[in-house]
Amino acid sequence: MSFRASALGFAYGLYDATFELPPSGFVTIAGPNGAGKSTLLGILAGLRHPYRGECQYRGVEIRRWRRHEFARKVAFLPQSVKLEFPFSAEQVVFMGRAPYADGWFESQEDHAAVARAMATTDTLAFAARDFRSLSGGEKQRVILASALAQEPETLLLDEPTTFLDLKHQLAMYRLLAVLAKRMLIVAVTHDLNLTLRFSDRAIVMEDGRIAAQGSPVEALAPSLIDRVFGVHTELRDGWLVYD
Amino acid sequence: MNRSIWISFAILLAVAIAAPLIGSSHIELRRALAGASPDHEILFYARLPRVLLALLAGAALSLTGVLFQCLLRDPLAEPYTLGISSGGSVGAVIGICFGLPAIGLLSLAGAGTALLIVLWIAFEGGRLSSFTLLLAGVTMNSISLAIVLFLHNLASFSQSFAISRWLMGGLDAVEYSTLAWLAFAVIPVCGLVIARSRQWNLLAVGEEWASSRGLSTTTYTVLGYVAGSFLTGIVTSLTGPIGFVGLIVPHALRLKLGADHRMLMPCSFLLGAAFLALCDTLSRTVIAPTEIPVGVVTALAGGPFFIWLLRSKRRSLWL
Numbered sequence: 289m290s291f292r293a294s295a296l297g298f299a300y301g302l303y304d305a306t307f308e309l310p311p312s313g314f315v316t317i318a319g320p321n322g323a324g325k326s327t328l329l330g331i332l333a334g335l336r337h338p339y340r341g342e343c344q345y346r347g348v349e350i351r352r353w354r355r356h357e358f359a360r361k362v363a364f365l366p367q368s369v370k371l372e373f374p375f376s377a378e379q380v381v382f383m384g385r386a387p388y389a390d391g392w393f394e395s396q397e398d399h400a401a402v403a404r405a406m407a408t409t410d411t412l413a414f415a416a417r418d419f420r421s422l423s424g425g426e427k428q429r430v431i432l433a434s435a436l437a438q439e440p441e442t443l444l445l446d447e448p449t450t451f452l453d454l455k456h457q458l459a460m461y462r463l464l465a466v467l468a469k470r471m472l473i474v475a476v477t478h479d480l481n482l483t484l485r486f487s488d489r490a491i492v493m494e495d496g497r498i499a500a501q502g503s504p505v506e507a508l509a510p511s512l513i514d515r516v517f518g519v520h521t522e523l524r525d526g527w528l529v530y531d
Numbered sequence: 532m533n534r535s536i537w538i539s540f541a542i543l544l545a546v547a548i549a550a551p552l553i554g555s556s557h558i559e560l561r562r563a564l565a566g567a568s569p570d571h572e573i574l575f576y577a578r579l580p581r582v583l584l585a586l587l588a589g590a591a592l593s594l595t596g597v598l599f600q601c602l603l604r605d606p607l608a609e610p611y612t613l614g615i616s617s618g619g620s621v622g623a624v625i626g627i628c629f630g631l632p633a634i635g636l637l638s639l640a641g642a643g644t645a646l647l648i649v650l651w652i653a654f655e656g657g658r659l660s661s662f663t664l665l666l667a668g669v670t671m672n673s674i675s676l677a678i679v680l681f682l683h684n685l686a687s688f689s690q691s692f693a694i695s696r697w698l699m700g701g702l703d704a705v706e707y708s709t710l711a712w713l714a715f716a717v718i719p720v721c722g723l724v725i726a727r728s729r730q731w732n733l734l735a736v737g738e739e740w741a742s743s744r745g746l747s748t749t750t751y752t753v754l755g756y757v758a759g760s761f762l763t764g765i766v767t768s769l770t771g772p773i774g775f776v777g778l779i780v781p782h783a784l785r786l787k788l789g790a791d792h793r794m795l796m797p798c799s800f801l802l803g804a805a806f807l808a809l810c811d812t813l814s815r816t817v818i819a820p821t822e823i824p825v826g827v828v829t830a831l832a833g834g835p836f837f838i839w840l841l842r843s844k845r846r847s848l849w850l
Contacts, residue, residue: 335742355745356745356746359744364743366739369740372604373600373785374785375791376789379732383732386733386744387744392729
């Protein structure tokens with residue numbers, strides 16, 4: 289068991305959410321704009337507080353975790369990162385090592401973890417480049433590498449493919465599916481077909497409440513999509529086809 | 532990488548040794564060291580204290596510039612953005628208008644008051660975000676400026692001149708005891724700030740970014756704001772607001788060294804000191820015996836250099 293929430297709520301946009309998440313696998317959170325997806329993810333990441341009800345990670349309330357210890361377990365990827373200053377891609381990845389060190393210099397382990405994370409995300413080629421000069425897809429991979437450098441057991445992603453083209457969207461989801469074999473991936477997404485195709489479990493939200501959860505095929509039943517999104521769909525050969 | 536710090540240190544050393552020997556009247560080092568008049572007095576009572584003040588002020592202002600730019604994630608932030616120095620100016624101008632002694636202490640009191648007011652405005656439910664900090668600081672600046680203008684308007688001619696001179700900022704020879712306590716206050720705080728460089732790196736990206744990497748953003752934002760304000764307040768109580776140092780030195784170095792605060796902060800500290808001492812030497816010598824206010828020199832010498840740097844590196848800036 290990783291996260292366990294019961295009657296979880298937030299000042300605005302989240303009510304009475306109850307769920308349990310497994311220690312590994314690919315979980316997606318879907319729903320219309322303003323349904324509370326990002327709020328929920330923010331609470332799981334320890335960034336939104338105070339929350340109502342209970343929300344535990346490994347049996348400990350999220351508010352009780354020490355921040356740097358939590359950061360060794362759970363990493364969070366924002367939708368995008370805008371930098372004002374000329375950090376190189378590699379320096380951005382190295383920031384993922386912050387929960388492990390408060391010294392001045394990076395350790396051997398830090399270098400090893402950064403090299404692994406950059407190899408996994410295929411970002412070594414532009415390690416020395418100014419982060420701001422990278423394309424949207426490259427930036428997203430560098431941010432992912434920075435989160436992986438935290439060596440977390442859980443990865444939370446807020447719409448990781450918003451700014452990516454079709455090819456990079458697919459590549460990102462394939463990579464997340466591979467990572468989900470050994471860690472928990474929780475991603476907020478708008479793409480219901482990618483959810484169906486790649487995730488093990490889906491949570492659908494509507495007006496701050498959980499409307500359905502379970503296997504993607506169950507949770508994303510055309511009748512529910514019709515009600516929640518107001519869009520008529522059909523399931524054909526395992527793909528949702530929009531009217 | 533450490534080479535940059537050594538080079539900065541060497542430049543600082545060269546400037547610190549050369550600056551007291553240069554001035555409007557020629558002195559001989561041997562005579563000055565032997566205690567011969569007037570070389571001895573010129574070196575040890577006119578120039579050296581002033582150069583030391585310039586070094587300390589330059590170091591503190593340029594480090595504070597880096598720190599505030601990072602905290603606010605705003606490349607245009609400078610030590611005077613968050614209301615502290617204008618609070619200090621209110622204290623000083625009140626002192627001038629009412630003929631009170633110890634203008635420096637009044638300025639310090641004004642800066643401290645401004646700091647407390649800004650913190651009080653910006654804190655919200657036990658948390659502090661850099662955005663509310665910026666709004667509170669900018670508001671504080673406007674209010675302080677209004678008070679200064681109001682008092683200036685009421686002041687007599689000679690008071691008015693004194694007020695203008697204060698607001699321009701400038702370096703004067705001060706007592707060695709004053710320098711000693713200034714060094715005692717400035718250097719440890721600067722060391723404390725520089726020691727946290729890795730944490731500033733995280734905050735320079737963003738609050739959520741830092742928070743999800745285990746940093747308590749409120750603690751560090753308050754720590755950075757109070758440390759920077761302390762440095763700015765204490766320096767401006769002796770020099771008035773000297774502009775541009777906290778903007779140009781950090782930016783020039785960022786173009787050269789990148790954004791990693793572990794390089795940027797120590798080099799800004801060292802070269803900020805060298806830069807202001809250099810500008811002060813220019814201000815004493817260019818149209819000697821008349822002095823140019825050092826704030827004018829920092830802008831006139833620094834500005835064109837900065838424009839050149841900006842133009843030659845524009846393509847790699849991604850602005």
